[in-house]
Amino acid sequence: MLKNIFQKLENPKRPLLGPNVKALQFWGLLLPKNAWLKYFYILMHILVTVFTATECIDVWFVKSDINLLLNNLKITMLATMSVTKVTTFLFWQKYWISIIEYVTKADLNQRKTTDEKKLELLSGFTKYCRKITYLYWSLMYTTVIIVMVQPIFKYVSSETYRLNVKNGTDTYLQVVSSWVPWNKNKMVGYLAASVYQSYAAIYGGGWITSFDTNSMVIMVFFRAELELLRIDSKDIFGTESKQVEHDVAIKRLKDCHRRHVELVKFARLFDSCLSPIMLLYMFVCSVMLCVTAYQITIETDPMQRFLTTEYLVFGVAQLFIYCWHSNDVLFASEDLMRGPYESIWWTKSVKYHKDLYILVAQFNKTVVFSAGPFTMLTVATFINILKGAYSYYTLLSQSQMK
Incomplete structure (x- = not known):
């Protein structure tokens, strides 16, 4: 069954980005050409954005209870991050579309090769992309399901909690803490709020998974x-035993230069679209990791602690995956300059050396992604964020002990 579902997500015209583009279209990040469908998606986006605003408003009403405040804070910051992603994606849609089209075109051109080594490399990367896409989707919706089921589970499993809710000494546990203009401590009002909160959780999850993957x-x-x-x-000049002709070598050299120029151009465009979001992401994740870690230490209910731990794992995974892949791009970019020197350049005349030097100078341009103007997105940066989050956690713990 799963195999059939995954197969339907594939697109022969987009062998690398097939499932990802379909997810962007399904959740409305890539707006359709149909006017009615386009306005429908815009309405859906507005509804979730309004919901995020109600989460921010709710912070004021729960500020006196540290547990409710922290719980609201971690969800609200993640929701604000999602709204920012979608808003920027919609405003910069033409840039994102040009990036996606470039990736698709370049990927299709590479798959025309008959070189088994390159085909094996492409196949390996494609399989890897499917794994991280589907695993990330699974992790995200596991988190969404847990958030949605948590109030029901607590109500069913805890008799004390049920009695406290009935006699008015406790309130209903919300799917997501948010403000509503009616009494959500009454059953009808609570159910209405829960439906809206569940919708926002599901749709927000779709935003995160489609954008991130x-x-x-x-x-x-x-x-x-x-x-x-x-x-x-x-392979510009072939091998020692099978060297290529002058015209073929020049054509290969020009092709490598053109491809790298194009790659740098779109890598910088991609970074300009992603960098502001990653800067906000770093701040949000630092606070979210700190808050979630603190909640795990003060939580006494084993099930609640497990659910909070799962949320922490998701928060860490989000940032780590970005830093890890950006780190890979950085190292691949630095290793690229070795390529021309691994060719049989020493068998060629000086005029070839000059052309090769121009190519090496082009390859010397580093490709790496950033988080605003402050730092590169690397594994070292991720470790620094964890250290910062731990420092915030220590301060929060000590302040509550006083």
Whole structure:
């Protein structure tokens, strides 16, 4: 069954980005041409954005209870992050479309090769992209399901909680803490609020998964293209036993130069679209990790602690995957310059050396993604964020002990 579902997500015209583009279209990040459908998606986006605003409003009403405040804070910041992603994606849609089309075109051109080594490399990267896409989707919706089921589970499993709710000493546990203009402590009002909160959780989850997996797969593409460029630049002059003619060598050299110029251009465009979001992401994840870690230490209910731990794992995984893949692109970019030197350049005359030097100078341009103007997106940065989150956690713990 799952195999059939995955097969339907594939698109022969987009062998690398097939499932990711379909997810972007399904959740309305890539707006359709049909006017009615387009306005429908815009309405859906507005409803979730309004819901996020109600979460922010609710912070004021729960500020006196540290547990409710922290719980609201971690969800609200993640929701604000999702709204920012979608808003920027919609405003910069033409840039995202141009990036997606470039990735698709370049990927299709590479798949025309008969070189088994390159085909094996492409196949490996494609399988890897499917794994991270489907695993990330699974992790996200496991989190969404847990958030939605948590109030029901607590109501069914805890007799004390049920009695407290009935006699008015406790309130209904919300799916997501948010403000509503009616009494959500009455059953009818609570159910109405829960429906809206569940809708926002599901749709927000769709936003996160479609945006993040698309960005991650594009990062993987840049790494793959850099590795393929290294292979091609190594083979510019053929091999010692089978050297190519002058025209073929010049054509290969020009092709490698053109491809790298194009890659750098779209990598910078991709970074300009992603960098502001990643800067906000770093701040949000630092606070979210700190808050979630603190909740785990103060929580006494084993099930609640497990659910909070799962949320922490999701928060760490989100940022780590971005940093890991950006780190891979950085190393592939730095290794690329070795390609021309791995060719049989020493068998060629000086006029070839000059052309090869121009190519090496082009390859010397580093490709890496950033989080605003402050830092590169690397594993070292991720570790620093964890250290910062731990420092915030320590401060929060000590302040509550006083």
